Amino acid sequence: ETGVTQSPTHLIKTRGQQVTLRCSSQSGHNTVSWYQQALGQGPQFIFQYYREEENGRGNFPPRFSGLQFPNYSSELNVNALELDDSALYLCASSPTRGEGYEQYFGPGTRLTVT
Amino acid sequence: GEDVEQSLFLSVREGDSSVINCTYTDSSSTYLYWYKQEPGAGLQLLTYIFSNMDMKQDQRLTVLLNKKDKHLSLRIADTQTGDSAIYFCAEGSGGSYIPTFGRGTSLIVHP
Numbered sequence: 356e357t358g359v360t361q362s363p364t365h366l367i368k369t370r371g372q373q374v375t376l377r378c379s380s381q382s383g384h385n386t387v388s389w390y391q392q393a394l395g396q397g398p399q400f401i402f403q404y405y406r407e408e409e410n411g412r413g414n415f416p417p418r419f420s421g422l423q424f425p426n427y428s429s430e431l432n433v434n435a436l437e438l439d440d441s442a443l444y445l446c447a448s449s450p451t452r453g454e455g456y457e458q459y460f461g462p463g464t465r466l467t468v469t
Numbered sequence: 470g471e472d473v474e475q476s477l478f479l480s481v482r483e484g485d486s487s488v489i490n491c492t493y494t495d496s497s498s499t500y501l502y503w504y505k506q507e508p509g510a511g512l513q514l515l516t517y518i519f520s521n522m523d524m525k526q527d528q529r530l531t532v533l534l535n536k537k538d539k540h541l542s543l544r545i546a547d548t549q550t551g552d553s554a555i556y557f558c559a560e561g562s563g564g565s566y567i568p569t570f571g572r573g574t575s576l577i578v579h580p
Binding site: 396 | 473509510511512513514557559567568569570571572573
């Protein structure tokens with residue numbers, strides 16, 4: 356059974372640019388959540404997708420957007436990058452919508468904005 | 470203030486017990502979680518407890534919940550160097566149970 360994978364591992368972007376991060380959920384999981392983890396902080400919930408529809412959103416501006424595909428993989432898109440967007444972005448999949456205790460996290464994508 | 474608070478650092482000797490403490494503010498919390506994060510890795514769910522429980526034991530891990538004081542603790546028995554990591558407390562409530570995380574406690578285990 357393959358776990359949650361994310362790509363790329365590391366990414367460096369310039370302020371104002373756009374970025375797309377990718378996540379493949381664990382086999383059999385139909386729900387994907389995205390988190391932002393700034394240095395020295397706990398993860399902050401960005402949004403969740405369930406069967407290709409957004410199923411909840413944290414306190415993040417609209418320039419953070421996402422997609423979930425029919426195979427339940429997902430993308431996180433961030434437009435107009437700001438320096439404060441530098442963080443580890445974590446994806447987590449779960450077999451059931453909203454069941455936080457069954458979330459399985461990927462290793463994350465480290466984004467640096469210069 | 471923060472919804473979930475933890476002390477930032479804990480240093481213990483190998484073989485001793487570690488106790489990591491956490492306080493939370495949301496009285497409607499349904500699930501309380503402990504996650505572990507090792508360098509360069511994602512989060513690993515260690516254990517969770519329902520809010521109607523006051524204790525849960527899982528091998529070397531013991532979770533204690535004082536719902537009245539909104540205090541959660543994680544005890545690791547016979548701490549090993551491999552337990553060195555950042556431990557996050559989180560609470561989930563409402564229909565989605567999306568966890569709200571603390572800032573994490575960095576556990577350092579020295580020989």
